[in-house]
Amino acid sequence: MASYLYQIQSPTDLKKLNINEKYLLAEEIREFLLEKVSKTGGHLASNLGVVELTVALHSSFNTFHDKVVWDVGHQCYVHKMLTGRRDDFDSLRQYGGLSGFPKCHESIHDHFNTGHSATSLSAALGMATARDLKKDCYHVAAIIGDGALTGGMAFEALNHAGQSGTDFTVILNDNEMSIAENVGGLSNYLTRIRSFPVYSRLKEDLESFIGNFPVLGKSVYRTAEKAKDSIKYFFVPGVLFEELGFTYIGPIDGHSIEDVTEALNLAKRIKGPKVVHVLTVKGKGYHMAEKYPAKFHGIGSFDVITGKKHKPSVRDFSSVAGKALEKLAEKDERVMAITAAMPDGTGLNDFKDRYPNRLFDVGIAEQHAVTFAAGQAAAGLRPFFAVYSSFLQRAYDQLIHDVALQNLPVTFLVDRAGLVGNDGETHHGVFDISCLSAVPGLTIMSPSDENELTAMIQHTMTLDGPSLIRYPRGEAFKLSSECTPIKTGKGIVLEEYGYDFIIIALGSLNRIGLEILEDAKELGILGTLIDPRFVKPLDQELLLEYGKLSETIIVMEENQKIGGLGSLIQHTFNEHDLMKRVSIFALPDRFTEQGDMKSLYEQAGLSSKEIIHYIKHTYHKKCTKIVSIKQDERITHEKKAY
Structure with a gap:
């Protein structure tokens, strides 16, 4: 053929x-x-x-x-x-x-x-x-x-x-x-x-019929128009x-x-x-x-005959969030879930089956979803709006004007925060920190693993105002078997080997941070890894304490470099007269293209290889400077002795 x-x-x-x-x-x-x-x-x-x-x-x-x-x-x-x-x-x-x-x-x-x-x-x-x-x-x-x-x-x-x-x-x-x-x-x-569907045909036939009259009097024409309209309204x-x-x-x-x-x-x-x-x-x-149109809306590689994915489905952060919300709903009847046409993508299908009267799918209408949640909160409920980071951008005004301005306890479960891979520029969730960290009264959290995500969702019930939890697309993982208690505005030290460098890694990037610490340790360079947990309010006490211990401060985040966590930390240091150079590994001032996550991390300089290279270069440069100073001191001492 x-x-x-x-x-x-x-x-x-x-x-x-x-x-x-x-x-x-x-x-x-x-x-x-x-x-x-x-x-x-x-x-x-x-x-x-x-x-x-x-x-x-x-x-x-x-x-x-x-x-x-x-x-x-x-x-x-x-x-x-x-x-x-x-x-x-x-x-x-x-x-x-x-x-x-x-x-x-x-x-x-x-x-x-x-x-x-x-x-x-x-x-x-x-x-x-x-x-x-x-x-x-x-x-x-x-x-x-x-x-x-x-x-x-x-x-x-x-x-x-x-x-x-x-x-x-x-x-x-x-x-x-x-x-x-x-x-x-x-x-x-x-x-x-x-x-x-018969309506269109009848309407066309009637219009043709009217058009075949010779010269119609106004009254006859108006009657015909009414007849046409009556068919329209009837059908x-x-x-x-x-x-x-x-x-x-x-x-x-x-x-x-x-x-x-x-x-x-x-x-x-x-x-x-x-x-x-x-x-x-x-x-x-x-x-x-x-x-199964929803399953095959956006899908990875699969077998055409069976329809099964080549890579089996895994437990992802979306499902972790959905399960945590279910547990909250068990204990508190005020807990509501809201989605903008994405119950499957945001892990809310099981919640929907279990609590059909407490899941609200508002359709593709993010602006309405946010103000709808504000209305629920104002009436005494505890709404959780699960939404992709790149889609929440569409409701920026509603978040500020209808939620934050009234200090309403709406929680935003911000899925797909950070790079999302093959969907590219329109779907990367890399602007939320820059956009939202300036909103007064908004608590912003970012979990390092699934245990922290669950704990943070539970923690939001203790807050009186709006909160936001940003978590990545992809397979969920645990950095440790349990999670230390969440306290508003408090970070934790994940690993502490020494102070040749300090890494402050946001969210799931702590997994890469741990790899960097181990790789650097093998080179004889000892560092410390901090999980800030909160973007807002920042744990200033922790950051200032460790910021004083090293000359090499590294911030890692999956957000635009401009206005991100690194900028907030640098501002904190400056406010407290701690003159430190903060090296920010984040996304450059351009739109990040599509691609596999490995390639995108390498392009943005967020891979462990890129950061280890930076640490080695910085450390050896510092060591060379120290050796040079000691040599100068020895020569000066020898001259004085002479």
Whole structure:
């Protein structure tokens, strides 16, 4: 059989295929996706669901000229195949390789960098208004899933677009899923639309009927309009999109290339904002992904036949946090868990099963989640919001204004803090310390292992104000069999061999810190390792005590160097007239790319090898200086004696 996929070097080649050849192409794309993603890992189910939609998109639009914005962007793999990047898929999400999200630097067909949800409509509307102001001529489209449509920013854009009348197309990819099962009123609304696809056909027939009248009197026309509206309100409760000012087209079978292409071509002919409502199946064409779409949303390498991961699942920090929260909930009925469409990713599935009335999944709406938690806390509950660090960025104002300003006891369980590997720039959780350490009254903790994480979650119940615990992605581990009691603002000394150097390592980096101490000891260089535990309030007493013992102070953290823990420690030393040079090993002032953790640590200078090299160089330089001083003293003494 001829390979259509390998004939396509750009969307121009796709347009040469007939409809039957496009369906054969779709089959090849799914085979290619399974082959490549099963080896590299990545977002599978979402991409399997948009194969025909993407083929139709490039059959209708000309992305050399037209602007297309993918919301979130994790479903752009098919788009990348059809725009000249098929041969790069062996490097998908690898260090220096093909990104799993749209990147303008990769291709002229990627028109906007994305990675977080609910951004596409605002960006596309901005492009469309720029086009009109510059009097250019091209189409603009945004592809957004029904899960991402729950984001408040999407509604802000819909409201703006509807009243502005700007000509652009919203392609609503409705698969009844975000990552987890969709929740909320909007999901129910879209389900009702799915149930009445006959509405669109009846509406078109009625409009055609009205249009066939010769010259209608105003009263007859108004009656016909009312009749049309009555059908609209009867069949689709709320008619959200049309009431906002959009022309609604759909629902369309998203796996029919010809139907989707026809709908998109129709949308291009209609002026003003349009919604093309496309129904798809997440994981389409691979039975395991269709059955378990959440499991195959983002997955590591796996066996295509069995669906099993090549690396077995391990106990991770997310599940440790979830289990600790369950134990708290057993003892205290005030404990509530909140998630923004991520119960699985944040380890809350068991909590959800056990306490269904105390787990609140608010959908992809982090801003709402924070203020919702504030409301619960103000009414006497103890809410815990489990959220990825990079997603909490979206609710910065709510954390300050609605939680911290009122000193409410909301706890933020900040998952994926630090580097996250292959998801890259949009998902690394490396800004939270810099952003949040300036917030008055916010207690910030970072556990070195799973025992400390559990203890810190328990400790938050003793606090009267807001608190935040940041912990990494990946396999949980224990540095010791038990954890010394947690005291607010107090760190601990993990190991003390000597004072040639002092390492202050934040969170899970203490594991690397212990390796460095042992490696340095073999070289005859003796150091001490401090686990600060608290970023805020800092244990100033401990830091000043040990800061006076050595000239070599090293801070290790998975946060941006600017405004991180190292900056706070340097400020503390300066305030107390302790003039020490603090060597900060953190992330440089640029966005860190994707890659395996080993490569990223090496790039940032956070590997034990890099820091041992620094210690050896510094120590030998210091020793040389001491020898030189002693030689100078001996010569001076000999001259005086002479």
